[in-house]
Amino acid sequence: MASPTAQKVLGAVSRDDMLSLAGELIKIPSFKTQETAVARFLGDFLGQRGYQVQLQEVEPGRFQTIAVLNGSGGGKSLMFNGHIDINPLAQEWKRDPWTPTVDGDRLYGAGIRNMKGGVAAMIEAAEAIRRSGVRLKGDLVLACVAGELQGGVGTSYLCEHGPLTDMAVVPEPFGADNVVTVHAGSAEMAIHTIGRARHMNRAEESIDAIEKMCKAIPVIKGIRFRHSPRPDLPGLPRVNVGTIIGGLGRDHDRSEATYNADFCTVVVDVRFPPGTTAAMMKEDVERALDGIKKEDPEFQYEIEMPPPAKYQAFTMIVEPFELPKDEYILDCVLRQYRTVAGKEPRGVGTVLPWSYSCDDTSKLLKAGVPCLLHGPAGGIESATVPDEYSVISDMHQVAKVLALTALDVCSLPK
Secondary structure (H helix, E strand, C coil), X not given: CCCHHHHHHHHCCCHHHHHHHHHHHHHCCCECCCCHHHHHHHHHHHHCCCCEEEEEEEECCEEEEXXXXXXXXXXXXXXXXXXCCECCCCCCCCCCCCCCEEECCEEECCCHHHHHHHXXXXXXXXXXXXXXXXXXXXXXXXXXXXXHXXXXXXHHHHHHHCCCCCEEEEXXXXXXXXXXXXXXEEEEEEEEEECECCEHHHXXXXXXXXXXXXXXXXXXXXXXXXXXXCCCCCCCCEEEEEEXXXXXXXXXXXXXXXXXXXXXXXXXXXXXXXCCCHHHHHHHHHHHHHHHHHHCCCCCEEEECCCCHHHCCCCCCECCEECCCCCHHHHHHHHHHHHHHCCCCCEEECCCCHHHCCCCHXXXXXXXXXXXXXXXCECCCCCCCCCCEEXXXXXXXXXXXXXXXXXXXXXXXX
């Protein structure tokens, strides 16, 4: 049974206010590196409501929003951390992606699943506490960060410059009935094959970098990576060749189809389990490509890990994440979930397929902030599915769980 204070806060959680905020977030495009408009909107929104707001400039002209609901003092602090950059849009949307649309229990719009629905839920949790008039002892920090889709640019900046907290929750879109404490690492790399450009009338003298890459791709996909098997993560390590581009020179000039390509690039993502490192993954890729080189003296390659920013991929390595089972934040979220939902969660710890994903929790944990993942479900499989949506009842439930989590954590003595 919830305490009178908890009941007061739960009664202040507003579905309508949460949906209104989520709708405003949908209307503002915020693809990775283009988050500043949303950051300024949130800065104004939260500043007008009495939060201590800081716009952090993570890169020149690029901002993220950090807002603090100040406590009265003496309590532990808690962070809700959600990213405001969104995935590229898939084709075949049937709705205008920039117009929020409610249909039954779904809110449709660009970026709402990954992860503006979670951002709206975490802000509504803080707003319920503020509206209720309950004063926390510890600070509640809302970190609306940039560049998670680049491997954690914004949270890395936050970890270096602060503010950091005693604990954190990241409401990634893994489902309101799941509490996730394990995720894969990600090593993204640009792999280049290098050829010799010649006009097509001298094709016999050329080395086609695209042809060489065609040799490399099946080898990359077939690599048996070194790792210690984890029964809870049977699909790791796994590799995906996500992007390919070829042309003349290192900028892949594609204006001369009469010349063969002398530079071809694929951007590859390798997901790997705890206990394995990105360096090991790169060594395994090098070993496989060296095998091609032994058979084909004309095969030349280079690897850049992480890829340069011009490829708009991850610019940082994401290490695997595993929260120790005895951390207070896990026990706390589970208790608050039971209070709100009246049942046990569906999944706790490793929850597939979501634990094959990666996110900012590993950076927070490395910085000394115990954290976990608990956020609303949505979409079908991924954020790039046309007509992206978040489940409204999940958003509402998560907001309640997060509000009670803040009451609990921020009441603990510092």
